[in-house]
Amino acid sequence: MTLSRRALVLSALAVPALAACGGAAEESADAPAAGGGAGAGAYPVTITHLYGQTVLEAEPARIATVSWVNADSALALGIVPVGMPTVTWGGNDNGSTDWIDEKLAELGAAWGGEGAPTQYDETDGVNLDEIAALTPDLIVAAYSGLTEEEYTQLSKIAPTIGPIAANYTTSWQEALTAVAAATGRDEEAESLIAQVEADLAAVGEQNPAVAGSTFIAGTLGLADNSIALYVGEDTRPRFFTALGMSPAEVVAENAGGADSFYVDWSAERADELVSDLFYTWGEAGVTVEDLQANELFAQIPAVASGGVVITDDDHTTLSISAASALSLPWAIENVVPSIIEVAERVAS
Structure with missing residues (x-):
């Protein structure tokens, strides 16, 4: 099936940042206890988000999540949610x-066992009924496109951490920090963030061709000759930046004031997209040769030189488009090798 223009840009609406997350979650004067699980004197705790502040009077024991990334954040801190969404785009079996x-x-909570989370479908939006049936004492939507109306509805079920930033632009660090603040696991989150960031940075430190490369992250739609560039707080450019790469000047110069995580780019101006590497995602089986055979895309310098990194599998794409403290180590194992290979080939 051919991906539509809208699907190419929007299917992976996952745009967390790889930037510092200071100020994302505010605590009360009594900070949560370290070591996993807050002490009795650690509460109340206040989490600040787009729709106000959420106050937790005690450590939550039953956490439900919405959207991507939030369940990952809980799990990364050793917390098994009582409920989480089914991954319908980019998921496995x-x-x-x-x-x-x-x-x-x-x-110890593998699927099929008694301790496994309940899954609910979010294809048609937030699943209020199934979340309510789980009687959670905290709902996490720190990374999401949750509307204020949906936030209000969820808050009637349980205290809810709304999106820290709008339109799926909460960083994985911010999402992790919010869950950590709510559950008294601040030190664990700080350590995990430092480790993942160091592992990402090590890619560039150990591979000069990567660190010396400029990049553009976008989508190239073969079906309709469309080009979209990821900009601003989008997770994909932040992923490549975290590896030590530098964003192409043409993107920065043309993304000023963008109120979205992407901008459309005229295919007739493809030759202006100057960078060493161009990242795109698309349908299974799409190759660099397919892009080079397109007379418009072939004008992109990185396409002409073979400097294209493609994720043509939704699951692989999801690992960086909905980046989390769990998915990024997986991406280092499964995505980064192709980035190194392309960077070295272009640099040689």
Whole structure:
């Protein structure tokens, strides 16, 4: 099936940042206790988000999540949610992800067992009924496109952490920090953030061709000759930047004031997209040669030189488009090798 223009740009609406998350979650004067689980004197705790502040009077024991990333954040801190969404785009056979499955097994809550989370479908929006049936004492939507109306509805079920930033632009660090603040796991979150960021940075430090490359992250739609560039707080450019790469000047110069995570680009101006590497995602089987055979895309310097990194599998694409503390180590294993290979080939 050919991906539509809208699907190419919007199917992976996952745009967390790889930037510092200071100020994302505010605590009361009594900070949550370290070591996993807050002490009795650690509460109340206040989490600040787009729709106000959420106050937790005690450590939550039953956490439900919405959207991507939020369940990953809980799991990364050793917390198994009582409920989480089925991964309907980019998921594996379990309606999950490989990185979630691995962590669930590690925590003794593998799918099919008594401790596994309940899954609910969000294809038609937030599943209020199934979330309510789980009687959670915290709902996490820190990374999401949750509307204020949906936030209000969820808050009637349980205290809810709304989106820290709008339109899926909460960073994975911010999402992790919010869950950590709510559950008294601040030190664990700080350590995990430092480790993942260091592992990402090590890619550039150990591979000069990567660190010396400029990049553009976008989508190239063969079906309709469309080009979209990811800009601003989008997770994909932040992923490549975290590896030590530099964003192409043409993107920065043309993304000023963008109120979205992407901008459309005229295919007739493809030759202006100057960078060493161009990242795109698309249908299974799409190759660099397919892009080079397109007379418009062939004008993109990175396409002409073979400097294209393609994720043509939705699951692989999801690992960086809905980046989390769990998915990024997986991406380092499964996406980064192709980035290194392309960077070295272009640099040689």
